Amino acid sequence: MAEIPMVFILAGLTAYTVLAGADFGAGVWTLLTFPGRVGPAETRDHARHAMGPVWEANHVWLIFVLVVCWTAYPVAFGSITSTLAVPLFIAAVGIILRGASYALRGQLDEAAGRRTIEHVFAVSSILTPFALGTVVGGIASGRVPVGNAAGDLFTSWLNPTSLLIGALAVATGGYLAAVYLAADARRLGEPLLERDFRARALAAGGCAGALALGGLLVVRDDAPMLYDGLTHGAGAAMVVVSAAAGLATLALVWRAHLEPARASAALAVAAIVAGWALAQRPRLLPGLTLDQAAAGRTTLVAVIVSVAAGAAVLIPSLALLFRLFLSGRLSPGGTGGEPAALAPATARRARSRLRAIFAATTVFAGVAVTVLTDAGPLLALGIACLFAGAISMFALAATGPDHDS
Amino acid sequence: MSAISTVIRSGFALAAPDQDYLLQARQMQALSLGVHIPLVCFGVAFPAMVLFCEWRYLRTGDRLFRALARRWSKVMLALFAVGVVTGTILSFELGLLWPGFMANFGNVFGLGFTLEGFSFFVEAIFIAIYVYGWDRLAPRAHFLTGIPVAIAGVTGSLFVLAVNSWMNHPGGFELREGRAVRADPWAALFGNPFLWHEFVHMYFAAYIVAGFLVAAPYAWGFLRGRRSRYHRTALTVALSVGAVAAPLQVVIGDWAAREVAAYQPTKLAAFEGLAQTTSGAPVHILGWYNGHEVEYGIEMPRLLSLLAFHDPNATVQGLNAVPLADQPPVNVVRFSFQTMVGIGALLALLGVVYLYIRFRHRRLPRSRWFYRAVVLAGPLSVVALISGWITTEVGRQPWIVYGTMRTTQAVTGASGIPIGYATLVVVYLGLAAGVWWLLRTFSRVPLEADLDG
Ligand code: HDD
Numbered sequence: 001m002a003e004i005p006m007v008f009i010l011a012g013l014t015a016y017t018v019l020a021g022a023d024f025g026a027g028v029w030t031l032l033t034f035p036g037r038v039g040p041a042e043t044r045d046h047a048r049h050a051m052g053p054v055w056e057a058n059h060v061w062l063i064f065v066l067v068v069c070w071t072a073y074p075v076a077f078g079s080i081t082s083t084l085a086v087p088l089f090i091a092a093v094g095i096i097l098r099g100a101s102y103a104l105r106g107q108l109d110e111a112a113g114r115r116t117i118e119h120v121f122a123v124s125s126i127l128t129p130f131a132l133g134t135v136v137g138g139i140a141s142g143r144v145p146v147g148n149a150a151g152d153l154f155t156s157w158l159n160p161t162s163l164l165i166g167a168l169a170v171a172t173g174g175y176l177a178a179v180y181l182a183a184d185a186r187r188l189g190e191p192l193l194e195r196d197f198r199a200r201a202l203a204a205g206g207c208a209g210a211l212a213l214g215g216l217l218v219v220r221d222d223a224p225m226l227y228d229g230l231t232h233g234a235g236a237a238m239v240v241v242s243a244a245a246g247l248a249t250l251a252l253v254w255r256a257h258l259e260p261a262r263a264s265a266a267l268a269v270a271a272i273v274a275g276w277a278l279a280q281r282p283r284l285l286p287g288l289t290l291d292q293a294a295a296g297r298t299t300l301v302a303v304i305v306s307v308a309a310g311a312a313v314l315i316p317s318l319a320l321l322f323r324l325f326l327s328g329r330l331s332p333g334g335t336g337g338e339p340a341a342l343a344p345a346t347a348r349r350a351r352s353r354l355r356a357i358f359a360a361t362t363v364f365a366g367v368a369v370t371v372l373t374d375a376g377p378l379l380a381l382g383i384a385c386l387f388a389g390a391i392s393m394f395a396l397a398a399t400g401p402d403h404d405s
Numbered sequence: 406m407s408a409i410s411t412v413i414r415s416g417f418a419l420a421a422p423d424q425d426y427l428l429q430a431r432q433m434q435a436l437s438l439g440v441h442i443p444l445v446c447f448g449v450a451f452p453a454m455v456l457f458c459e460w461r462y463l464r465t466g467d468r469l470f471r472a473l474a475r476r477w478s479k480v481m482l483a484l485f486a487v488g489v490v491t492g493t494i495l496s497f498e499l500g501l502l503w504p505g506f507m508a509n510f511g512n513v514f515g516l517g518f519t520l521e522g523f524s525f526f527v528e529a530i531f532i533a534i535y536v537y538g539w540d541r542l543a544p545r546a547h548f549l550t551g552i553p554v555a556i557a558g559v560t561g562s563l564f565v566l567a568v569n570s571w572m573n574h575p576g577g578f579e580l581r582e583g584r585a586v587r588a589d590p591w592a593a594l595f596g597n598p599f600l601w602h603e604f605v606h607m608y609f610a611a612y613i614v615a616g617f618l619v620a621a622p623y624a625w626g627f628l629r630g631r632r633s634r635y636h637r638t639a640l641t642v643a644l645s646v647g648a649v650a651a652p653l654q655v656v657i658g659d660w661a662a663r664e665v666a667a668y669q670p671t672k673l674a675a676f677e678g679l680a681q682t683t684s685g686a687p688v689h690i691l692g693w694y695n696g697h698e699v700e701y702g703i704e705m706p707r708l709l710s711l712l713a714f715h716d717p718n719a720t721v722q723g724l725n726a727v728p729l730a731d732q733p734p735v736n737v738v739r740f741s742f743q744t745m746v747g748i749g750a751l752l753a754l755l756g757v758v759y760l761y762i763r764f765r766h767r768r769l770p771r772s773r774w775f776y777r778a779v780v781l782a783g784p785l786s787v788v789a790l791i792s793g794w795i796t797t798e799v800g801r802q803p804w805i806v807y808g809t810m811r812t813t814q815a816v817t818g819a820s821g822i823p824i825g826y827a828t829l830v831v832v833y834l835g836l837a838a839g840v841w842w843l844l845r846t847f848s849r850v851p852l853e854a855d856l857d858g
Pocket residue numbers: 573602603604606607610611613614654655657658659661662663665745746747748749750752786787789790791792793794795796797800
C-alpha cells in the first residue's frame with residue numbers, strides 16, 4: 001500500500017520528463033538554430049509551433065508529482081523542499097519565465113522586443129530542467145537528510161551527481177524534442193527541416209548517451225549506494241533496457257522511422273526513472289524508508305481512490321486532445337465544419353414575464369433565508385435560491401432589449 | 406510507528422529554524438497569492454461568461470455574439486496560462502516556505518491539492534481544445550468542449566478552498582507530538598462547516614472581479630465615444646455579471662461573518678478591535694486600535710452584536726479572551742476588513758443602480774458618472790478581493806493551522822529568503838508588464854477579424 005503512491009509519482013515523473021522534457025528541448029532548439037539547412041527564423045518557428053495547444057497541460061504533471069508526494073510522504077516532502085530550496089526556486093522562476101515568454105511570444109510577430117522574449121524563453125527552457133535534474137541528483141545521492149533544512153543548502157545540489165543529472169535532463173529534453181520535431185516536419189511535408197532535426201536528434205542522443213555512460217563512473221565515486229543499485233539486480237535490468245531503447249531510437253532516427261522512434265525514446269526515459277527508483281528501494285531519504293515516510297492508511301487510500309477517479313476523467317480527455325492535435329485538426333489551417341447558425345428564437349413577452357417573477361422570488365427568498373437561518377439544510381436551500389436568483393436575474397439583464405441601441 | 410516518530414523528533418519537531426525570515430516568508434506567500442487569486446477569478450468566472458455569449462450565438466444566430474465569445478476566449482486563454490504559472494509557483498512555495506506545515510499536516514490536507522490538480526488538468530486540456538477549435542469543430546461540439554472548462558474552474562477552486570478552510574477550522578486528525586496522525590482527509594476537507602461560506606463568498610467574488618474588470622475597459626471606451634452595438638453588448642454582459650453578484654455578496658458576507666463569530670471568535674474580535682468581551686458590542690468605522698480600544702472611530706452602537714449574532718444585545722467575545730501571543734495583528738485585519746466591506750457596499754450600490762435602470766428603462770445608464778464609476782469598480786473589486794483574503798489569512802495568525810500549529814513552527818529553516826523574495830518581486834513585475842502589454846495588443850486587433858472568422 002505504501003508503495004502505490006510512489007508508483008503514481010514515478011509515472012507522473014516519467015510523463016513529465018517525456019512530455020515537458022520535449023517542450024523544454026524545443027526551447028533549446030530555438031536557441032541552437034545552427035548549423036542547419038534551414039534558416040534560424042524558420043527553425044525557431046517550427047520549434048514553437050510544434051508545441052502548440054498541448055503545452056499548457058504539461059506542467060500539471062509536475063504539480064501532480066508534488067501534490068501526491070506531499071500528501072502521501074509528507075515528511076520526505078518537507079525535508080526535500082527545505083534542503084533543496086535553491087534549485088527548486090530556480091526551477092519555479094524558470095517555469096514562470098518560460099510560460100510567460102511563451103504566451104507573449106505567441107502574440108507578437110513583428111513587434112520590438114521579440115528577440116529578448118525569445119531568449120528568455122530559450123534560457124528558461126534550459127535552466128528549468130537543469131535545476132530539476134539537480135534536485136533528483138541531490139535525492140538520489142542521499143544528500144537530503146530528514147528535517148527542516150537539515151542538509152547543506154548548496155552542496156546538496158552542487159555536486160557531481162546533481163550536475164550530471166541536470167545536464168542529462170537538458171540533453172534528454174533536446175533529444176526527445178528533436179525526434180518529435182523531425183516527425184512533425186515530416187507530417188508537414190518539410191524535408192529539409194526534417195533532415196535538420198534528425199541530425200540534431202542524433203547529436204543530442206549521442207550526448208545523452210555519453211553523459212549517461214560517463215555518468216555511471218561519476219556516480220560510482222560520488223554516490224556508491226546508488227551505483228550499487230544501478231549495477232545490480234532489477235536496477236541494472238532497467239539500465240540495460242534504457243540503453244537498448246536509447247540505441248534503438250538512434251538507429252530508428254538514422255533510418256528515418258520517426259513514429260516508432262518517438263515511442264522508443266519515451267521508453268528509454270521511463271526505464272531510467274524506474275531504474276533510479278529500483279536502485280534506491282526501499283530507501284527514500286537516508287534513514288527513512290518508504291514505509292516510514294508514508295502517511296496513514298486512510299490518507300493513502302484517499303490518494304489512490306482520487307488518482308483512480310481522476311485518471312478516469314483525465315485519460316479520455318487527454319486522448320481527445322492528442323487525437324485532435326496530432327491529427328492536425330487543431331493546428332492552424334486545419335478544416336472544420338462551417339458553423340451553421342440555428343434558427344433565431346423569437347422572444348416571448350409572456351415567457352420573459354414569468355422569468356422576471358421567478359428571478360424576483362428566488363432572490364428574495366434566498367436573501368431572506370440566508371440572513372435569517374444559521375446552519376443546516378434550510379441555509380443550503382437559501383444559498384441554492386440565491387444561485388438560482390442570480391442566474392435568472394443575470395439572464396434577464398443580459399438578454400433584455402436595449403432601447404438605446 | 407515508533408521508528409517514524411524517532412525520525413520525526415530528530416527532524417521537524419526539534420528543529421528550531423531561524424525565525425528571522427518568518428516575516429519575509431509570509432510576505433512572499435501573500436505576494437504570490439495576491440498575484441494568483443485575481444487571475445484565477447477569470448478561471449472561475451470567465452468560462453461561463455464566454456459560454457453564455459456562445460450560447461446566445463447558437464440560439465439567435467447573431468454573429469456578434471460569436472465574435473464576442475471568440476475575442477474573450479483568447480483573453481481567457483492568456484490569463485489561464487498566466488494563472489497556471491503563478492499557481493505552479495504557489496505549489497512550490499508551500500514546500501519551500503512552509504516545510505514544517507507540509508511535513509506534519511500534508512497527510513491531512515494534501516488530498517485537496519491532488520484533486521485540484523486533476524481539475525486544472527481537465528481545465529487546461531479543454532481550454533486548449535476550445536480556443537484552438539473555433540473554426541475547426543462544429544458549432545455545437547465546440548460549445549460542448551467549453552463546458553468542462555467551466556466545471557473544472559468551479560471544482561478546482563472548491564478543492565483549494567477546502568484546504569484553506571481546513572487551515573481555519575482544522576479537523577479530521579489526531580495530534581501526536583505536533584504531527585497529525587490517523588488522518589481522515591475526506592472528513593477534514595469536505596466535512597468542514599467552514600468551507601461553504603468561503604466557497605460561496607469566493608465564488609461570487611470571482612464573478613464580481615471578472616464582471617467589473619471586463620466591464621471597465623468598455624466603460625472607458627463609452628466615455629470616449631465607442632458605443633457601437635458590439636461595445637454595448639459586451640458592456641451589458643460583463644456589467645450584468647458584476648451587478649447581479651455584488652448586492653448578493655453583501656448577504657453572503659453577512660453569513661461569512663456569522664460563521665467566523667461561531668468558529669473563530671478571536672478573529673471576529675480583531676475585525677472590530679474589540680478588546681474586552683462585551684454585550685451589545687458596537688462597530689467603529691475607521692479609527693485605530695491602540696491595544697485597548699479603538700480611537701478616532703465613528704461608533705455605531707450594538708452593530709457588531711447585531712451583525713455577528715443577529716441580536717443587538719448578544720455578548721461578543723473580546724481579544725482578551727486569549728493571551729496577547731495568540732492575538733492576530735489587529736490593525737491589519739481591521740483595516741482590510743473595513744476596506745472590503747466599504748468597497749463591497751459601493752459595488753453593491755453600483756449594481757443596484759445599474760439593474761434598476763436596466764429593468765426600469767430597458768437600456769443602459771446614460772450618465773457619464775455611472776461609467777466613471779464602472780471604470781473604478783474594476784480595480785476596486787480586486788482590492789476588495791485581496792483585502793478579504795488578508796482579513797481571513799492575517800486574522801488566522803499566529804496560527805497556520807488554527808489553534809494547532811503556529812506559523813513559526815511551520816516556516817523553513819533555509820536561509821536566503823530575502824533573495825528569493827526580491828527575485829520574485831522582479832519576476833512578478835515583469836509578468837504584470839507582459840500581461841498588460843498582451844491585453845492591449847488583443848484590444849487592438851480589428852473587430853472584423855473576429856466577425857468574419
Ligand atoms: C470582490 C470581493 C469581495 C467583496 C465585495 C466582499 N468580500 Fe468578503 N471576502 C472576499 C471577497 C469579497 C474574499 C474572497 O477575498 C474572502 C477571503 C476568504 C473568503 O472566503 O472570501 C472574503 C472574506 C470575508 C470574511 C472572512 C471569512 C473568513 O475568515 O472565513 C468576511 C466576514 C467577509 N468577507 C464579509 C464580507 C462582507 C460583510 C462584505 C460586504 C459588504 C464582503 N465581505 C464583500
